[in-house]
Amino acid sequence: MTENDEQLAARLADAAGRILLDLRAAGDLAGKVLGQAGDEAANAMLCRELRAARPDDAILSEEEKDNPARLASHRVWIVDPLDGTREYGEGRSDWAVHVALAIDGVASVGAVALPGLGLTLTSGAPTALAPANEPLRMLVSRTRPAAEAVQVAERMGAELLAMGSAGAKAMAVVRGEADIYLHTGGQYEWDNCAPVAVAQAAGLHVSRVDGSPLRYNNADTYLPDLLICRRELADEVLRLASEYSPG
Structure with a gap:
């Protein structure tokens, strides 16, 4: 077959x-x-x-x-x-x-x-989402946590969870180990296309940090930012991220 x-x-x-x-x-x-x-x-x-x-x-x-x-x-x-x-x-x-x-x-x-x-x-065998963590958990890079993510976590009372690769972080949200993965440090299409497909199939919110959809197979493969989170948290995360101002 x-x-x-x-x-x-x-x-x-x-x-x-x-x-x-x-x-x-x-x-x-x-x-x-x-x-x-x-x-x-x-x-x-x-x-x-x-x-x-x-x-x-x-x-x-x-x-x-x-x-x-x-x-x-x-x-x-x-x-x-x-x-x-x-x-x-x-x-x-x-x-x-x-x-x-x-x-x-x-x-x-x-x-x-x-x-x-x-x-x-x-994406072919979606994972059933677990209940949200209490307190909420937000994933950040173990080597260079984004300032926006740190600030949003503080505003939402979320714990920071440091982890390595983008795929590992995205799948931690799918698996219920965390609730939010907010990344603003830049990635490339191969860094998040597969994680986004799996997260979407599991029923999570996925978008750019301005709320616009992620698009692939572009001439420029750079993707500046990414949000993967539980759907009920998306509006607040997007709002808080939009209010962030460095310094």
């Missing part, structure tokens, strides 16, 4: 995760060198398999030279073979593999593997 897009994304995210775990377990490499080797190995497999399974689709990967021809494609696979290279190289669990399909600019299919936790979350 031919795999559908959701099954393909999940299988490949799982397979890339196993490659990365095996490479790290071998113990031959460490730190940045391990991260680079992991990126290359996972990317090679993902792109090879996607081209074999969906030869008519385009691919945008963090680790591949961009091909502008993708801009004319209605279906573009957007891949981050190792999101959280630092965390992976440090032996942590808060890193991820992203495999997404954007259709006409919309994050339509996504799989986010969390190999360090033995989990893969997909």
Whole structure:
């Protein structure tokens, strides 16, 4: 039986995760060198398999030279073979593999593997949302928490939860470990396309920080900001974020 897009994304995210775990377990490499080797190995497999399974689709990967021809494609696979290279190289669990399909600019299919936790979350099998945390929890970068997020958390009485990769943070909201992921430090399409697809399928709010929708397969792949949160919190988070003024 031919795999559908959701099954393909999940299988490949799982397979890339196993490659990365095996490479790290071998113990031959460490730190940045391990991260680079992991990126290359996972990317090679993902792109090879996607081209074999969906030869008519385009691919945008963090680790591949961009091909502008993708801009004319209605279906573009957007891949981050190792999101959280630092965390992976440090032996942590808060890193991820992203495999997404954007259709006409919309994050339509996504799989986010969390190999360090033995989990893969997909848009094809949405996760049931847990009750909100008390107090609320907001995710921030463990190395460079955004000032806007810190201020919004203070205004909402939310606890800050530091975590590594974008995929790990987004999936923490999906899994109910946190309630809000507000990021204003800039990302690229491969950093959040798969997490956004999974979060949308789970019933979470996803948008830019001004409330506008996220669009993919752009000529400029930079995305300045992102909000993933419980729907009942979205209006307040967006309002507070709009009131933030540095200094």
